[in-house]
């Protein structure tokens with residue numbers, strides 16, 4: 254029976270999903286029921302690949318699973334299409350628990366609802382790009398003309414129109430990865446599973462592919478589960494990121510929240526690699542202001558009264574509310590003196606944009622001083638709130654050297 258679907262219903266739900274490798278059902282259940290499933294699984298000759306994993310992925314969400322090698326990312330991804338059968342737990346697709354359906358129904362769900370893209374696209378070298386892109390359609394019994402049309406449309410989406418008659422060896426590595434993506438898109442699956450699809454690409458091409466994915470996602474939001482070990486990649490493409498360690502979920506949150514408030518040291522190590530000043534928006538750090546003034550209306554007053562806290566500054570944010578830099582209080586004061594009535598405008602445009610690295614340096618330089626708030630302003634120069642410098646410091650000041658290889 255197919256459960257009815259609604260827009261509010263999550264596309265994919267995992268409930269207490271666990272996977273024990275190398276043990277039969279009974280031995281797995283025994284290990285999972287013990288106080289220490291990892292040790293119990295190992296003692297019985299198995300391996301606990303994932304434990305008690307919960308998530309609910311919204312329709313159209315780009316959901317990223319991130320963690321170090323061996324943390325269980327692929328295990329979770331493969332449980333979603335039951336390439337890995339969960340040892341315990343439920344896996345609901347459009348409300349239907351696919352761990353309980355017949356093999357025939359499972360095939361149907363996989364064919365109709367799920368596409369997959371792997372790190373190595375394993376293109377057929379002796380088939381044209383078009384035939385490679387059409388492969389999933391052929392497997393599903395789609396006729397030749399329709400296959401051709403849909404494959405060509407998918408190739409166009411990934412920027413390869415006109416290359417359908419080429420062979421894989423005639424394309425660059427990045428283009429071959431695009432063919433793999435086109436192959437998945439051609440079947441137009443409501444759910445796309447992507448297992449480290451860009452990991453083998455060099456950084457520039459990888460960025461191109463991330464951009465392409467973001468663009469495709471903006472055009473036709475598709476429920477996507479994307480595995481990566483790179484938090485920067487996760488931040489660029491993901492709506493939310495699920496961080497895994499030793500088969501367990503450590504944190505599940507939107508990227509900026511993870512960067513602003515990493516759950517533990519493991520997550521902090523990933524966060525150390527992230528260019529926080531680019532990733533965080535001022536509002537991610539925002540606390541309610543004790544003093545709210547319309548700066549444009551009462552600029553001098555605002556400065557003076559905030560000035561009672563000795564040092565003030567303002568975040569300068571771009572259209573997406575990303576932190577561009579900090580305007581120091583000297584600058585604010587200067588603007589106030591020069592054209593107080595226009596301070597609201599002045600906060601946005603005429604500021605010299607301070608490089609994010611400068612911001613971090615500036616903030617770190619203040620580390621030894623009293624904690625005072627920074628003001629956060631919206632595009633109209635209105636005070637949105639304040640962020641205690643201690644919060645900024647903890648969010649921005651971690652050393653930049655990579656904490657793991």
Ligand SMILES: Nc1ncnc2c1ncn2[C@@H]1O[C@H](COP(=O)(O)OP(=O)(O)OP(=O)(O)O)[C@@H](O)[C@H]1O
Pocket residue numbers: 274275300301302320321322323324325326327328329482
């Ligand atoms: N078929 C299997 N049999 C036994 N152990 C397995 C099997 N597949 C995975 N594992 C183990 O389960 C753990 C989690 O593996 P998984 O592939 O999910 O990790 P991952 O986070 O995707 O890592 P990577 O980034 O290296 O792919 C690893 O320690 C792995 O060795």
